[in-house]
Amino acid sequence: MHVLHVVGARPNFVKAAPVLRALKNRNIRQTLVHTGQHYDRNMSDVFFTQLEIPEPDVNLGVGSGSHASQTAEIMCRFEPVVLEQKPDIVLVYGDVNSTVAAALVCSKLLISVGHVEAGLRSFDRTMPEEINRIVTDRLSDFLFTPSEDGDSNLSREGVPREKIHRVGNVMIDSLVQFLPAAAKCSRNGFSERFALVTLHRPSNVDSPDNLQNLLSAIIEASEGLDIIFPVHPRTRQRILEFGISTHQLHLLDPIPYIEFLALQSRAVVVITDSGGIQEETTYLGVPCLTLRSNTERPITVTIGTNILVGEDKEKLIAELRNILKGNAKKGAIPPLWDGHAGDRIADILRG
């Protein structure tokens, strides 16, 4: 059996690492294709090194672009690779443009597709990732879901039961593996009590008013807590372009995986618009305030420590005060988020 993996953006690397490892342990032939959607050293190479992912066999080097041009470029460059490699199955991860582009190419070539992190829905089609999730799931032959809501979403959309495999959360596999290394990271001079912030969704950072309002609300609500803000390149560009003052924040470049895990596990609160961070904080039991009005990961709200605050400044301030008073929501770890999702996927593929 020959499995070809397609990865492109930072969260893909974290999800693919445990699956690559589990298949390697079963001596299954593998090929790794990096689309090059993320290309900065600290958005890509560092993740490969820390997560012990082998060098990609092929790098398509697509880089940035509009959604249409990036997706189309990945398709054009991926098609000859997959025709040459002739894999038995192609695994795609998450909901980024690389995911949907590879799924489209394979399904037209009648090559089997497995979608890792299938079935998640925000029911908000203004999010590009929601389109990527819907299309990828529609085209996939193996749908590996992280939680029960994924199964129900897919069943409701008419996906046959036998295609759906609830395997748990691969991102948590990486967390479980690398948390001991994170615990050894130094504090780098940060204070004991800090809030950790990440922001990169176009809806939050592409408008000057939204970005300014969100950052002011975070500063006001944090009541003197240090605010550590590793900045995604898109957000950094916008901050400069809009001339937003950031002197009350500790702005950092994007942080490597293990150091970021250390920051998450030690934060008093995490304030984010990321998908994966909602899950990681749930596993770690760290309070998470999500700057979105919906989530494709509802289990982090129903079972975990996540609270959706949307763009509501008053809610953000109220929830943050509550956490700082020691009244944070207590969460639990969802079923099958146990560090073995990659093994379950490998066992299913081996048949």
Ligand code: UD1
């Ligand atoms: C992508 C995913 C998003 C995911 C995020 C994780 C899509 C539609 N979006 O968003 O779901 O949460 O990755 O980080 O696939 N840039 C650099 N260096 C890089 C990569 C990007 O400078 O290595 C800059 C470029 O200016 C680029 C912008 O960031 O235009 C956005 O990058 P892109 O890959 O288009 O989307 P992300 O915002 O990273």
